[in-house]
Amino acid sequence: MRLSCVARNALQLHGGAVRAHRTVGNPGQASRIVFPALTVALSAWPLAASAASLDGASLSAWWGVPFAGILMSIAVFPLVAPRLWHHHFGKIAAAWSLAFLVPFAIGFGAPIAFGTLIHALLEEYVPFIVLLTALYTVAGGICLTGNLHGSPRLNTALLALGTALASVMGTTGAAMLLIRPLLRANDNRTHAVHVVVFFIFLVANAGGSLSPLGDPPLFLGFLNGVGFFWTTVHLALPMLFICAVLLAVFYALDAYYFSRREEILAVDPSPDTSAIGVEGKVNFVLLALVIALVLMSGIWKPGVTLDVAGTHVALQNIVRDVALIALTLLSLAVTPRAAREGNAFNWAPIEEVAKLFAGIFVTIAPVIMMLRAGESGAFSGIVHLVNDASGQPRDEMYFWATGLLSSFLDNAPTYLVFFNLAGGDAQALMTTGASTLAAISAGAVFMGANSYIGNAPNFMVKAIAESRGVRMPGFFGYLAWSGVVLMPLFIATSWIFF
Structure with missing residues (x-):
């Protein structure tokens, strides 16, 4: 999940992406290092407050090359140079960030470049990584003891349980809660990749479509005035259709693998026990508090903001993030060691996500600026695609344009782009433009599953699965899975509902 500070303020700033990803290893260490470093940096750049003045219409498509470069690095390096990638992926992500920031500073001035960086960090990256770390830590302290056996029915x-929970506790929360029990249940299976892939399709994406708590794009819509239960009413049928089909396809595929003679290993890595239990139950309370803090930041609007180098940081978001850090530390303190050991809990998955998405957040900034420039920007062709000759919205094209861009640009900022292209008036979009808003919402949430970087928990689930020995497909391999399974389903969804 991810949270933008104040969605309206974000639209007034140089179009930085409102997305969700963060960096950390030890959350306490992160809070001691990151924030003081930012403070020192800010004091050295007094002119950076003017950085939010750049118009995306002034940028050429070439500024998107560093973003394309980091995507290609994620896709290609693990295949052609896995050892190099494993040891240096953070440096590679940093190199692409510099490949954008240095020419950008030369071309538009250091204050604007620095302001763009600060906006990406404070408004987007830090809130995201704080929330993701909190969910990863708290959910990682809940351990299901005993041995479930990964049959097709179980x-x-x-998957159905996680799909239902995703709209209540968020896709990231549901994914972090259930991925480890699911992996442990299937650790005696020869084929487990399809289980994780469908988990990403369902729990990490489609399941979060029924409330603003479910997925970051819908939360941003809520911040911009969309009713809390509007998506529950208008996305229920598309969500049920997609999830029912995916669950049916998964059951058939899992039953096929399960029936093969060599599928079950002779020795189960997780020995049977007399009963199923739960350790670290206190984390359920902490998880509820995390959800409450997320909801609070969207409802409580004291109107107090802190201007940091042209980026407006709202008081409610500062309170939320500080409280989330406190909950993270509290979870580490009160969770029984046996619970984390039972989950094989470590910081490697979130470290990988944090480093890579730091680079993605920085390099995507000019791409989002150009998209927000609309017909005046380098990507004006996309704007022309979603409206007919008379200027009326084409719902099916809003669904596909929002969805396909969400697959690679992260779904939350993409949602905001098309929300504003459609008028940006929540009251009008919820009534006369309801079908268009539904198409935008569905495209952003459902098609975030198309790639590993489409939604925050996708990469987290992949990293956790790999840390538990599952040989997950690479970037292109996962695209093949989503192309074969999801694309026909989305075509049917577009034809039936939009």
């Missing part, structure tokens, strides 16, 4: 039931 696996399908766990």
